[in-house]
Structure formats: structure tokens, C-alpha cells
Amino acid sequence: xxxxxxxxxxxxxxxxxxxxxxxxxxxxxxxxxxxxxxxxxxxxxxxxxxxxxxxxxxxxxxxxxxxxxxxxxxxxxxxxxxxxxxxxxxxxxxxxxxxxxxxxxxxxxxxxxx
Amino acid sequence: xxxxxxxxxxxxxxxxxxxxxxxxxxxxxxxxxxxxxxxxxxxxxxxxxxxxxxxxxxxxxxxxxxxxxxxxxxxxxxxxxxxxxxxxxxxxxxxxxxxxxxxxxxxxxxxxx
Numbered sequence: 586x587x588x589x590x591x592x593x594x595x596x597x598x599x600x601x602x603x604x605x606x607x608x609x610x611x612x613x614x615x616x617x618x619x620x621x622x623x624x625x626x627x628x629x630x631x632x633x634x635x636x637x638x639x640x641x642x643x644x645x646x647x648x649x650x651x652x653x654x655x656x657x658x659x660x661x662x663x664x665x666x667x668x669x670x671x672x673x674x675x676x677x678x679x680x681x682x683x684x685x686x687x688x689x690x691x692x693x694x695x696x697x698x699x
Numbered sequence: 700x701x702x703x704x705x706x707x708x709x710x711x712x713x714x715x716x717x718x719x720x721x722x723x724x725x726x727x728x729x730x731x732x733x734x735x736x737x738x739x740x741x742x743x744x745x746x747x748x749x750x751x752x753x754x755x756x757x758x759x760x761x762x763x764x765x766x767x768x769x770x771x772x773x774x775x776x777x778x779x780x781x782x783x784x785x786x787x788x789x790x791x792x793x794x795x796x797x798x799x800x801x802x803x804x805x806x807x808x809x810x811x812x
Contacts (some may be wrong), residue, residue, distance in 0.1 A: 619799075628788060628802045629743070656782070678742045687733055688743035688800060 588612055589681050591691025599699055600671060606664045606694045608679030614659035615681035619688070620652070623676045635662055665699045701726040703791050705803025706797035711810055716774045720806045725770065729791040732772045733800070734763060737786045746787075779810045790812070 592609040621629040641654035644686035653665040682688040702725040729753040735743035762775040789803040
């Protein structure tokens with residue numbers, strides 16, 4: 586089946602650091618990639634939707650200057666958490682789809698800001 | 700916008716028994732309903748999906764039913780095994796536009812020996 590790879594799986598860093606998370610669709614070209622945030626024991630919260638070569642569309646309440654999204658190719662999107670603080674600690678998950686593929690998710694990145 | 704409700708929030712069954720998780724949606728235009736299984740520390744994995752032109756779909760021990768009139772859809776797992784223990788999410792979307800998946804709140808399934 587379709588595979589979405591997310592890297593790194595875990596990050597622990599100091600407050601003020603910027604962290605980049607990569608999301609790759611391994612066996613299909615993803616027209617759209619999505620970034621979610623998930624708090625413990627809760628559902629997935631959509632942060633932003635990105636299409637290759639265009640600016641991401643952010644959900645209400647998500648700071649676009651805080652969470653920078655780049656979708657440079659049909660197989661790669663990146664999320665950069667800028668100047669991360671402890672409240673940004675969370676589980677971040679990407680997903681990807683195309684006209685021929687339903688939405689498939691990566692295995693998530695657990696971000697811990699000290 | 701779409702609103703998806705999911706019940707129950709937790710479900711405990713004995714190994715070998717069946718498990719049923721139910722979801723309702725609000726937007727009659729929604730036409731695609733995937734189910735995801737999320738194991739601890741991992742991302743959601745698509746396990747089965749159904750489109751609005753079909754009433755039922757089965758894949759081995761997993762089946763999904765859809766009642767468009769009532770705007771209900773359900774996941775059925777038969778002969779449950781300990782490895783079925785996970786959080787299950789239903790979702791709904793209208794695929795005709797650049798819409799977003801709307802997720803249910805999740806069901807934590809525990810299969811006991």
C-alpha cells in the first residue's frame with residue numbers, strides 16, 4: 586500500500602530552537618499534503634493544507650509564521666516549528682493524498698521542547 | 700461544515716468477540732468515509748473505507764456499513780484479537796472539492812484475553 590514517511594520520529598530540544606520535520610510520499614506523487622497536531626488522547630487537529638508549489642492554507646488559529654510549511658515537490662513537504670517553546674510540544678503528523686490515493690498518514694513526530 | 704460524532708469513546712471486548720464502533724455525520728454531501736487505526740506512538744493507518752454509492756464493504760474480519768439516509772456509518776470487527784487493540788477514528792469528506800477530512804473523536808478499543 587501507499588507509504589508516507591515522516592522524519593524524525595522524535596525530537597527533544599531546547600526552548601528557542603527551530604525544528605524541521607519532513608514528510609515524504611514514497612510511492613506516489615502527492616498533490617496535497619496535510620499537517621496535523623495531536624494532543625494526548627485526542628483526535629487529530631488539522632493545522633494546514635499544502636499543495637505542491639503553492640502557499641499552504643492554514644486553519645484558523647494556527648500561526649503561519651510559527652509553523653512554516655514548504656511543499657517543494659510532489660513527494661516532499663516540510664514543517665518548521667520556529668523558535669519552539671514548551672507549549673509547542675506535541676505529536677505532529679503529516680498525511681498525503683492524490684487523485685488516485687486516499688489520505689495516508691506518516692508515523693508522526695513527537696516533539697518535546699525543554 | 701461537517702461534524703462527525705463517534706461512539707463509544709472506549710470499548711472493551713474479550714478476544715474472539717465482535718466490536719462495533721458507530722459514527723454519524725452531518726453533511727449529506729459527504730461521499731467518502733475512511734476508518735483509521737492508530738496504535739500507540741504511531742500515525743493513523745487506513746484500514747477500510749467506503750464510498751457513498753455502496754452500503755457495505757468487507758475485508759476479512761473488518762466490515763463497514765453506511766446508511767446514507769440516516770447519515771450513519773459503522774465499523775465492525777469480528778473475531779477480535781489482542782492486536783486489534785488501538786484507537787480507531789472514523790472520518791468523512793466530500794471529495795468533489797478541496798475539502799478536508801473531518802475526524803470523529805476516536806474509540807479506544809481494548810481486546811482482553
